[in-house]
Amino acid sequence: MSVEKYLKPEVINQIKRLDLRAQFVVKGFLHGLHASPYQGFSVEFSEHRKYSHGDDPKDIDWQVYAKTNKYYVKKFEAETNITGYLVMDLSQSMGYTYRQELTKFDYSVCLAAALAYLMVSQQDPVGLITFNDKIRESLPPRSKRTQLGNLISLLSRIRPHGNTDFSNSLGQLAAMLKQRSLIMVFSDLLVDDDSIFDALHRIRHGGNDVILFHVLDEAEVNFPFHGPCQLHDPESGDEIKVDADGFRKQYCKAINEFRENLASDCRKSGIDYVPIDTSMQFDKALLEYLHSRKMRF
Helix, strand or coil, X not given: CCHHHHCCHHHHCCCCCHHHHHHHHHHHHHHHHHCCCCCCHHHHHCCEEECCCCCXXXXXXXXXXXXXXXXXXXXCHHHCCCEEEEEEECCHHHHCCXXXXXXXXXXXXXXXHHHHHHHHHCCCCEEEEEECCCEEEEEEEECXXXXXXXXXXXXXXXXXXXXXXXXXXXXXXXXXXXXXXXXXXXXXXXXXXXXXXXXXXXHHCCCCEEEEEEEECHHHHHCCCCCEEEEECCCCCCEEEEEHHHHHHHHHHHHHHHHHHHHHHHHHHCCEEEEEECCCCCHHHHHHHHHHHCCCC
């Protein structure tokens, strides 16, 4: 099997055990990484972090810049490990799929399991938060090998249900955080724009790093419908009938603007925004994590 197949959602779906799915994705990702122009750079990431406003420009590592076209500075020893939280949206809308093998929720769970596998292998503490209208489950961060089993067990049990209150849930999370952490959020973000920004800013302004994995179904991005079509909101129960062919241009314009606005706001706030749809290979998200966390293998 080619490395590319290791990262395809439809292949991963054939593996029923989540722990094996996570290993499958990570091993395929690492194999591809080592065969890419990033080979060798993963080791350097353990000793670097992104250049931030206020850092001394003299500390920029120009050899790393030559490889990545991005600015990195040497990390202090205290910066080498960071506590991570996988923050999962388990609201009802995450259970949607049109024609893909995995729902948005299935895709997010598999990606979260792979990231947990990476973090625990690096001895980085990682925990899990699930939410819909409020925080539902909370697994405190640990770096021991047994933590992976605890995470996988919880991820395997949870199912999407209920309505979303993004702002309230992330507000609860912000109050829980006692030290600078890496917050990895998985959500379709089908909520009011302002509540998204306010909640993320609250987390970010607490000194935390944030990676926002914006997970949509492939159909929610491309709108592949034709003729008379009835659209259903799984959380509110609202329905609307449209002529899909006439509505497509308006819909695609709106969803693209939504994603572009999110990307722009996140960029201004120092948040890593990763737009994903459920037809995409998992390596895009994992590579973004590598860039953000300077993993070493």
